[in-house]
Amino acid sequence: xxxxxxxxxxxxxxxxxxxxxxGHMVVDELARRARVAFSRVRLLPCExxxxxxxxxxxxxxxxxxxxxxxxxxxxxxxxxxxxVGKAAKYFQVEPARVVVVxxxxxxxxxxxxxxxxxxxxxxxxxxxxxxxLGTPDFLRVRFGVGRPPGRQDPxxxxxxxxSTAERKTLDVxxxxxxxxxxxxxxxxxxxxxxxxxx
Numbered sequence: 001x002x003x004x005x006x007x008x009x010x011x012x013x014x015x016x017x018x019x020x021x022x023g024h025m026v027v028d029e030l031a032r033r034a035r036v037a038f039s040r041v042r043l044l045p046c047e048x049x050x051x052x053x054x055x056x057x058x059x060x061x062x063x064x065x066x067x068x069x070x071x072x073x074x075x076x077x078x079x080x081x082x083x084v085g086k087a088a089k090y091f092q093v094e095p096a097r098v099v100v101v102x103x104x105x106x107x108x109x110x111x112x113x114x115x116x117x118x119x120x121x122x123x124x125x126x127x128x129x130x131x132x133l134g135t136p137d138f139l140r141v142r143f144g145v146g147r148p149p150g151r152q153d154p155x156x157x158x159x160x161x162x163s164t165a166e167r168k169t170l171d172v173x174x175x176x177x178x179x180x181x182x183x184x185x186x187x188x189x190x191x192x193x194x195x196x197x198x
Contacts, residue, residue: 002067003053003185004093005030006084008102008125011074017161019145020077022174023101026143027070029178034059038072044090045074046083058182066185069093080125085132098138099181100129103158107144109166110173111198112180114141116189139184143177 007027008020015021031038034051036059041048049070054060058068069091073083088098096116102125107113117137120126130136148157162170180196187195 001097002069002091002093003097003099004069004071004084004088004091005099005181005185006071006073006080006087006101006129008077008080008100008129009072010076011072015159018159019103019162020158022103022143022145022177024072025170025174026101026141026177026181027072029174030058030068030181031070033057033178034068034070036070038070040074041087041090044083044086046087047072047074048087048091053182053185055186068185077128078124079128081128081130081132084129088133095133095135095138098129098133099141099184100126100138101141101143101177101181102126103145104142105145105147105154105158107142107146109144109146109162110169110176111144112141112177112196113144114139114180114184114189114193114197116140139189141177141181141184143173 007023009024031049036049036051038047038049052065053068054062054065073080075082183192
């Protein structure tokens with residue numbers, strides 16, 4: 001059985017450092033740990049990297065290894081579902097084994113929350129994925145980016161880069177989110193929630 005770990009974000013270097021792209025950052029960290037590279041998937045609007053995970057971590061080998069496909073959409077955020085839905089069919093992954101990593105305005109910077117199912121809270125990427133999978137019952141790893149200051153439009157806030165202060169600890173927080181994804185796959189939702197939800 002395969003897990004599909006999706007990092008939500010927008011494609012291209014102009015968006016790479018945006019708060020909205022923290023999902024990409026987390027799957028990039030997982031790919032770095034597994035020593036695998038992303039490549040285009042024929043006929044699909046995405047980039048993927050295949051690896052395995054064991055108790056030793058992602059990239060491990062052994063009889064207990066589970067297959068993991070890391071995915072970054074090449075569509076824009078609002079159309080993320082187009083890539084996720086097609087990839088889930090292509091890699092034969094049930095929605096309950098799809099893990100979506102995304103930015104979350106309702107959590108302070110760096111805080112994590114994991115859950116199965118739920119609403120989209122106005123997040124257009126989640127809305128698109130839910131429509132494509134035909135169910136809200138997929139796993140989510142919510143990475144807090146905090147609320148915009150003052151009256152700044154939330155859309156402008158998530159499409160801006162992390163602040164100078166946030167960037168000082170961003171690598172640590174992204175690594176922790178990657179740890180949480182590994183724990184979610186290896187130990188299950190309840191155990192991972194107890195360990196990483198904040």
